[in-house]
Amino acid sequence: xxxxxxxxxxxxxxxxxxxxxxxxxxxxxxxxxxxxxxxxxxxxxxxxxxxxxxxxxxxxxxxxxxxxxxxxxxxxxxxxxxxxxxxxxxxxxxxxxxxxxxxxxxxxxxxxxxxxxxxxxxxxxxxxxxxxxxxxxxxxxxxxxxxxxxxxxxxxxxxxxxxxxxxxxxxxxxxxxxxxxxxxxxxxxxxxxxxxxxxxxxxxxxxxxxxxxxxxxxxxxxxxxxxxxxxxxxxxxxxxxxxxxxxxxxxxxxxxxxxxxxxxxxxxxxxxxxxxxxxxxxxxxxxxxxxxxxxxxxxxxxxxxxxxxxxxxxxxxxxxxxxxxxxxxxxxxxxxxxxxxxxxxxxxxxxxxxxxxxxxxxxxxxxxxxxxxxx
Numbered sequence: 001x002x003x004x005x006x007x008x009x010x011x012x013x014x015x016x017x018x019x020x021x022x023x024x025x026x027x028x029x030x031x032x033x034x035x036x037x038x039x040x041x042x043x044x045x046x047x048x049x050x051x052x053x054x055x056x057x058x059x060x061x062x063x064x065x066x067x068x069x070x071x072x073x074x075x076x077x078x079x080x081x082x083x084x085x086x087x088x089x090x091x092x093x094x095x096x097x098x099x100x101x102x103x104x105x106x107x108x109x110x111x112x113x114x115x116x117x118x119x120x121x122x123x124x125x126x127x128x129x130x131x132x133x134x135x136x137x138x139x140x141x142x143x144x145x146x147x148x149x150x151x152x153x154x155x156x157x158x159x160x161x162x163x164x165x166x167x168x169x170x171x172x173x174x175x176x177x178x179x180x181x182x183x184x185x186x187x188x189x190x191x192x193x194x195x196x197x198x199x200x201x202x203x204x205x206x207x208x209x210x211x212x213x214x215x216x217x218x219x220x221x222x223x224x225x226x227x228x229x230x231x232x233x234x235x236x237x238x239x240x241x242x243x244x245x246x247x248x249x250x251x252x253x254x255x256x257x258x259x260x261x262x263x264x265x266x267x268x269x270x271x272x273x274x275x276x277x278x279x280x281x282x283x284x285x286x287x288x289x290x291x292x293x294x295x296x297x298x299x300x301x302x303x304x305x306x307x308x309x310x311x312x313x314x315x316x317x318x319x320x321x322x323x324x325x326x327x328x329x330x331x332x333x334x335x336x337x338x339x340x341x342x343x344x345x346x347x348x349x350x351x352x353x354x355x356x357x358x359x360x361x362x363x364x365x366x367x368x369x370x371x372x373x374x375x
Contacts, residue, residue, distance in 0.1 A: 009034070012337060013046040015075040015105075017096060018087035019059030022110050022137070023048070026085045027063035029326040033334065036311045036327055041334045046081045049074070049088075072096050076103050083133075083337060086110060090188045094119035097347075101130040108333050108343075110137040112197045112357075113350030115188040117375070120347075120354040127347040133336045135343035136350035138201040139325040140262050142332070144306035145283045149266075149273050150206055151307070152285075159270030159288075164207050164239075164247035168199040169261030173221070173233065173253040180227030183253075190231025192217060192357050196251040198262060200353045201345060203249065206266065209242040209352075214369045215360035220254055237360055272297075281319035 014030050016023050030043040048065040049072045050056035056068035067078075072088070075081050076099045083106040086096050094114050100107050107127075113136055114120035127134040140146065152158060173183065183189050204210065215237035222229050234252035241247060255261060262277035274284040274297065281302040288295070302309055303316025308328045312320050336343035355375045363370040 009040060009042040010338070011044045012041045012334065013078075013080045013082045014043045014085065015047045015049070015078070015081035015083070016045075016065075016085045016087060017049045017072045017075065017092075018089075019048055019050045019055060019063070020087070022087040023050075023059065023085075024063065025323060025326045026087055026108075026330070027059075027065070028323060029330040030085075031064065033327050033330040037331045039331055039334045040338045043330070043334070044080075047075050047078055073099070076100055076105070081105065083108070083333070090115035090193070094122055097123045097134075098126040101126045101132050101134070104130070104132060106133040106333070106337050108135045108137060108329070109347070109350070111201070111350065111353075112188065112193055113347060113354055115186075115193075117351075117354050117358045120351040124347045124351045133333065133343050134347045135329075135333050135336065136201075136345045136347060137326075137329060138198060138205075138345050138349075139322075139329050140198050140277060141202055141205050141345070142308070142325050142328045143277070143280050144302045144309040144320060145281065145300070146202070146275060147307035149275060149283060152273065153206055153266065153268075157270070157287075158266070158268030158272060158285075161207055161243070161245050161266060161268050163267040164203060164241070164245060164264065165249070165266075166199045166203050166247070166264040167250045167252075167261055168195040169250065169252045169255035169258040169263075170195065171254065171256050171258050174256040176221045177225060180224040180229065184224060184227065184229040184231060187231055187361075190233075191251045191253050192232055192235055192360060195253060196235065196249075196357060196360075197350075197353045199249055199251065199264070200356050201349065202262070202264060203239070203241075203247060204349065204352060205345070206264070207241050207243070207245055207247065210239050210247075210356055210372055211242050212240040212369050212371050213356060213359045213363050214238045215363040217361065217364040235360065235364070237363070280321075281317070 034042040045065045047067045060068035086109040217235040220233040239247040266273045272286040284297040286297045301317040304310035359370045
């Protein structure tokens with residue numbers, strides 16, 4: 001006998017603006033999240049927008065959207081679209097988010113929040129004036145082991161934090177003969193606009209607010225085949241956290257050999273944590289307990305005991321991947337919509353990252369410490 005199952009969960013209409021790298025990741029996530037997590041809300045892929053109608057049509061067919069357009073305003077006006085994912089270039093984020101929130105639609109916006117600090121402030125104001133959920137796509141903070149590391153720190157397992165080191169290093173522009181593209185034009189597309197926000201968000205999430213920065217920001221390859229470079233290749237900064245913790249961070253798109261160098265080291269009075277995104281299913285924990293002869297960092301593999309892991313696999317050490325991070329992100333976005341509670345990281349968190357980036361540029365220009373509160 002064949003029995004037809006009916007999904008009695010409440011559905012939510014999803015629209016995605018941008019069908020490229022991140023647009024695809026979000027489309028796949030929204031297609032999979034209800035099955036992976038049995039969420040109370042079940043996404044419906046209603047509309048996708050792209051720069052041209054042919055592109056939008058191709059994305060709609062490939063990803064399974066019901067409708068498509070080359071104008072994001074069509075999505076804002078569509079009553080069947082209740083939540084929007086902004087996966088388009090940074091300079092478009094502000095106008096889209098303002099219109100979506102004013103229309104009563106929930107918004108998940110890819111990082112960085114706005115192309116400029118002014119844009120981010122406008123987006124936060126729009127979010128504050130709305131009853132809708134707002135969230136920023138800092139996906140790396142959602143890996144199961146980084147969620148667990150945050151929990152260990154909050155629970156005081158490694159004691160009072162004394163020091164933080166973080167980096168986001170990649171090598172996609174390490175070769176000076178790599179041709180000039182849109183990535184080498186505009187501050188928002190440089191390393192401080194592109195890579196730094198992820199690790200700054202990690203620092204804020206794991207340690208807390210940052211009071212001051214001292215930064216050095218450099219362009220190493222000023223020309224490339226096909227054009228000049230007007231944004232930064234790498235940067236380093238010292239930071240002072242509000243709680244007195246010292247920190248240092250390094251960001252680079254020319255770090256030869258590094259593919260996904262989102263890494264951090266955190267030292268506390270009772271222990272320490274090390275993590276590297278290139279090995280995202282493990283972290284290293286040191287506990288200052290027991291005899292000296294047996295003390296040392298222990299490698300801990302991700303497993304069902306860690307946040308959001310069991311939805312993908314019941315076996316410890318089998319691991320999750322990049323796409324799973326986006327599915328976890330979708331789960332948290334939908335849960336916030338269903339519960340009517342704020343999502344994390346929200347637009348205010350994205351604004352704080354942009355403020356620190358602005359403070360870093362001010363510091364590099366003046367070669368002096370800059371108080372973030374002055375920005």
